[in-house]
Amino acid sequence: MTLFHGRWSRRVSLLAAGALVGGERAAALAHVETCAACRAELAAARDVVALLERDPVHAARPPLPFGALLARVQARVTEAEEARRPGAARWAKVAFPLAAAAAILLLVFRSPSSPPRVPAPSAAPRATVSEEALRRLERSAARENAVRYLSEAQDVLVTVAAAPLACDRKRARVDVEEEARRSRELLSRRALLVETDRQEMAGARPVLEDVSDMLREVAALDPCSRPEELEAIQRQMSRRRLLMKIDLMTRELQG
Amino acid sequence: MEPSDRDLMGRLAAGDREALGPLMERHHLRVYRIALSYLRDRDEAQDAVQETFVKAYQGAARWDGSAEVAPWLARIAVNHAIDRYRRGRRRLKAETPLDDEDHAQRIAVESPSPERRAMDREAGERITAALGGLPDRQRAVVVLRLYEDMNLDEIARALDMSLGTVKSSLHRALRRMRVTLAGLRP
Numbered sequence: 099m100t101l102f103h104g105r106w107s108r109r110v111s112l113l114a115a116g117a118l119v120g121g122e123r124a125a126a127l128a129h130v131e132t133c134a135a136c137r138a139e140l141a142a143a144r145d146v147v148a149l150l151e152r153d154p155v156h157a158a159r160p161p162l163p164f165g166a167l168l169a170r171v172q173a174r175v176t177e178a179e180e181a182r183r184p185g186a187a188r189w190a191k192v193a194f195p196l197a198a199a200a201a202i203l204l205l206v207f208r209s210p211s212s213p214p215r216v217p218a219p220s221a222a223p224r225a226t227v228s229e230e231a232l233r234r235l236e237r238s239a240a241r242e243n244a245v246r247y248l249s250e251a252q253d254v255l256v257t258v259a260a261a262p263l264a265c266d267r268k269r270a271r272v273d274v275e276e277e278a279r280r281s282r283e284l285l286s287r288r289a290l291l292v293e294t295d296r297q298e299m300a301g302a303r304p305v306l307e308d309v310s311d312m313l314r315e316v317a318a319l320d321p322c323s324r325p326e327e328l329e330a331i332q333r334q335m336s337r338r339r340l341l342m343k344i345d346l347m348t349r350e351l352q353g
Numbered sequence: 354m355e356p357s358d359r360d361l362m363g364r365l366a367a368g369d370r371e372a373l374g375p376l377m378e379r380h381h382l383r384v385y386r387i388a389l390s391y392l393r394d395r396d397e398a399q400d401a402v403q404e405t406f407v408k409a410y411q412g413a414a415r416w417d418g419s420a421e422v423a424p425w426l427a428r429i430a431v432n433h434a435i436d437r438y439r440r441g442r443r444r445l446k447a448e449t450p451l452d453d454e455d456h457a458q459r460i461a462v463e464s465p466s467p468e469r470r471a472m473d474r475e476a477g478e479r480i481t482a483a484l485g486g487l488p489d490r491q492r493a494v495v496v497l498r499l500y501e502d503m504n505l506d507e508i509a510r511a512l513d514m515s516l517g518t519v520k521s522s523l524h525r526a527l528r529r530m531r532v533t534l535a536g537l538r539p
Contacts, residue, residue, distance in 0.1 A: 107524070108520060108521065108524040111523060111524040111527045111528065112505075112520060112523060112524065114527065115498055115499060115523055115527065116498075116502075117498060117504070117505050117520075117523065119504075142531050143527050143528075143531065145531075145534075145538070145539050146527055146530045146531055146534055147499060147527075148539030149476060149479075149480060149534055149537060149539045150480060150495070150499045150500070151499075151539075152473060152476050152539065153390070153476070153477060153480050153500075154473065154477045155386055155389050155390045155477075155500065156386065156500070158385070158386060158389050158395070159382065159385070160381070160382075160385045160395070160398070160399045160402060161395055161396065161399055162399060164377070164378060164381065167377070167381065167399070167402065167403065168373065168374055168377055168378075170403050171373060171377065171403050171406045171407055171410075172370060172373065174403060174404075174407045175370060175373070175407055175410050175411075178407065178411065253440065253441055256441065276440065
């Protein structure tokens with residue numbers, strides 16, 4: 099019975115998951131009728147499937163409203179395109195935060211009953227905007243960009259701190275290729291994202307400098323590094339309490 | 354008449370960003386639920402939605418017009434979720450249950466009773482732990498089959514796996530979850 103049952107075991111799971119159709123499904127059902135062990139297995143597998151159907155995820159919705167989510171995607175697309183365009187960095191430094199902030203502002207003030215259309219991020223707002231309002235937008239965009247920089251840097255540093263996967267077990271090396279690449283990329287985007295010369299960013303400057311120092315260390319790592327090199331970075335992070343500082347600064351920037 | 358997915362993809366491929374709005378409106382909840390069922394973290398899942406649509410925009414010109422858009426987006430979403438999970442493996446709160454709001458949304462439809470609410474909460478926590486205990490690819494197969502109702506061929510294409518491997522993965526995942534979910538009644 100064992101060998102015979104083993105052959106059907108996979109099909110019983112697939113049957114429970116609704117993944118069999120046509121003749122395969124009919125054959126599996128016919129077999130289950132004649133096999134008590136398979137019936138028990140089918141019932142157990144169906145219980146699992148039924149539990150997963152009760153998972154609250156099936157009805158979950160994103161924390162952000164749709165309009166804000168769309169505005170973020172539009173802003174990310176703009177950012178990515180500007181980053182690829184040679185010589186566009188200076189323009190993007192000003193235009194991207196303004197465009198993103200303008201898109202979000204327009205969404206905030208849009209009537210709830212209006213259709214879910216969002217203006218192109220590159221389009222200038224038509225309404226007259228006072229100098230003060232523009233300055234507020236710039237400040238808000240600057241903070242948002244700094245938060246994004248800190249968040250992405252934290253992703254990299256947390257992975258480094260959590261000991262990445264081994265890339266060469268015999269030589270006891272660890273794989274940090276992706277972390278090093280992302281650190282280099284972040285450092286190259288830093289000038290675009292973080293405007294440390296702005297007055298409202300003064301409080302964030304020490305943390306941003308610490309983060310950049312650490313990213314430089316990670317960027318300089320060999321793709322297949324010795325664990326001691328990572329431990330040295332982990333010690334520095336721990337000594338500077340960097341991850342905690344990033345969390346606190348992120349919250350402060352988010353108001 | 355509303356534009357079809359194909360029309361919208363054609364506009365995206367031509368660089369028309371306005372097409373992102375209707376495309377996202379149509380698919381963002383599904384993409385979010387794929388990411389959430391895999392990552393089990395609302396903020397991570399929301400970021401994954403953003404990245405999925407950025408990638409969709411950037412890859413629109415390479416989209417094979419013979420494929421349906423929804424499975425194509427699901428493919429981007431689940432692969433992004435796998436990558437995101439791997440990169441932040443230690444950071445993600447795989448064992449953290451969904452918060453009350455998500456449970457409440459579900460329960461509001463099914464049952465208002467406190468007992469049922471508590472049961473659903475426990476189920477959510479146990480499911481999170483059970484999915485978290487699966488290897489990456491098995492978890493992805495379960496998400497695409499049991500949360501997204503994709504057929505096995507679509508899953509094989511999405512995850513770049515053979516059909517046989519998809520079947521084995523689903524079987525093994527269900528067997529493993531029979532153990533990790535033991536004692537919890539549907």
